[in-house]
Amino acid sequence: MKRKIASILIAFYLVLVSFVFAQTHSLSFKDEIYNPGILKPTDSVLKVKVGDKAPNFTLPCLSGKKISLHQFLGGKNVVLSFVPAAWTPVCSDQWPGYNLAKEIFDQYDAILLGISVDNIPTLYAWTRQMGDLWFRVLSDFWPHGQVASEYGILRSDGMAERALFVIDKKGIIRYIDVHNINERPRLEALVKALEELGQ
Amino acid sequence: MKYWPSLALSIFVFFCLWLPSSVGQAKAPAPGKLLPRFEIPPPQRPIDAQYLGVQDKESFWITDIDAQLVIIEIFSMYCPFCQREAPRINELYEKIESDPQLKGKIKIIGVGAGNSPFEVNFFRKKFNVPFPMFPDNDFAIHKTLGEVRTPYFIVVSNLPDHCPTVIYSKLGSIKNMDEFLKHISKKLSSEAQE
Numbered sequence: 173m174k175r176k177i178a179s180i181l182i183a184f185y186l187v188l189v190s191f192v193f194a195q196t197h198s199l200s201f202k203d204e205i206y207n208p209g210i211l212k213p214t215d216s217v218l219k220v221k222v223g224d225k226a227p228n229f230t231l232p233c234l235s236g237k238k239i240s241l242h243q244f245l246g247g248k249n250v251v252l253s254f255v256p257a258a259w260t261p262v263c264s265d266q267w268p269g270y271n272l273a274k275e276i277f278d279q280y281d282a283i284l285l286g287i288s289v290d291n292i293p294t295l296y297a298w299t300r301q302m303g304d305l306w307f308r309v310l311s312d313f314w315p316h317g318q319v320a321s322e323y324g325i326l327r328s329d330g331m332a333e334r335a336l337f338v339i340d341k342k343g344i345i346r347y348i349d350v351h352n353i354n355e356r357p358r359l360e361a362l363v364k365a366l367e368e369l370g371q
Numbered sequence: 372m373k374y375w376p377s378l379a380l381s382i383f384v385f386f387c388l389w390l391p392s393s394v395g396q397a398k399a400p401a402p403g404k405l406l407p408r409f410e411i412p413p414p415q416r417p418i419d420a421q422y423l424g425v426q427d428k429e430s431f432w433i434t435d436i437d438a439q440l441v442i443i444e445i446f447s448m449y450c451p452f453c454q455r456e457a458p459r460i461n462e463l464y465e466k467i468e469s470d471p472q473l474k475g476k477i478k479i480i481g482v483g484a485g486n487s488p489f490e491v492n493f494f495r496k497k498f499n500v501p502f503p504m505f506p507d508n509d510f511a512i513h514k515t516l517g518e519v520r521t522p523y524f525i526v527v528s529n530l531p532d533h534c535p536t537v538i539y540s541k542l543g544s545i546k547n548m549d550e551f552l553k554h555i556s557k558k559l560s561s562e563a564q565e
Contacts, residue, residue, distance in 0.1 A: 269449035269490075272497060302451050356449065360489035 219324030258298035419503035438478035457498035
């Protein structure tokens with residue numbers, strides 16, 4: 173009985189504390205960001221691994237064109253940056269950092285594809301707040317999260333994980349980071365993964 | 372022992388009331404208030420240590436900085452507003468350094484909220500930032516300063532034998548650099564008279 177009460181109290185307290193700390197990381201976009209609070213760090217099971225051929229996909233881009241992964245085969249290394257949702261705190265800070273770091277991607281002959289399960293109009297409005305992005309932003313909205321699902325990073329709530337995949341020019345996955353959804357991946361980890369492509 | 376559940380409940384209620392309020396206590400420092408204390412990591416570049424006058428220190432605090440006024444910019448490499456503001460803050464630095472009345476009396480530091488040393492260095496190199504910038508990897512300084520959005524500017528009066536006092540605290544771009552410098556320089560001249 174005592175244990176039961178204690179467990180309930182602790183669980184309730186942790187939920188309360190999580191709510192308090194959930195308010196901490198919203199830095200940009202004034203008051204236009206929806207804060208979902210602290211979420212389960214990861215909520216999916218990967219279906220690919222390092223060394224696998226990356227599943228091909230074709231998705232609509234903000235420009236209106238369709239972009240396929242295999243069009244970069246033999247030409248460019250590809251970084252896929254899946255973010256969970258537009259207008260949320262960590263996601264809104266992640267791509268502007270990559271936007272600043274174009275020279276790093278150029279240095280390793282890589283392109284970046286930003287992918288979210290949001291629809292095109294939402295992604296358009298959201299990314300306009302980031303300024304002019306040099307990389308393509310793709311919508312995995314319909315069929316909902318199909319690409320995220322094929323890679324094994326579609327969460328049970330319909331969002332994608334915060335995940336990075338580095339794919340070499342032969343179409344082989346060389347790096348996977350399914351990150352804690354509540355935190356931004358460090359830039360240096362991605363740089364290290366790109367560095368290792370040449371080794 | 373039969374009182375254990377009610378005792379546990381009392382402790383629980385106390386903590387529920389205490390922790391969120393203690394976390395929420397950190398607000399953006401307001402003008403006229405003392406700057407909450409935080410530790411700043413040692414500068415990575417000797418030129419930065421020399422600029423601040425904090426050579427040979429493991430970590431330091433605002434009062435260790437050799438200046439009457441300290442401008443603190445809370446930024447993030449990932450914040451598009453901070454990226455746009457960076458060249459303007461460099462201009463502010465140049466204005467201060469080229470004015471014999473201000474040089475040495477007003478100094479600028481940047482604090483990268485949630486940024487690693489790599490990320491801060493990347494930002495610094497990208498924009499050729501001439502003043503010292505420090506990583507705040509785990510948001511420790513950011514939390515102490517009220518978890519402000521970025522870019523956020525705090526100007527601190529840093530008189531010897533006084534606790535550092537906030538004289539300016541605002542979110543967002545500094546609209547008019549000359550007005551801003553004029554405003555904070557008034558504090559400099561009034562301090563000279565004290």
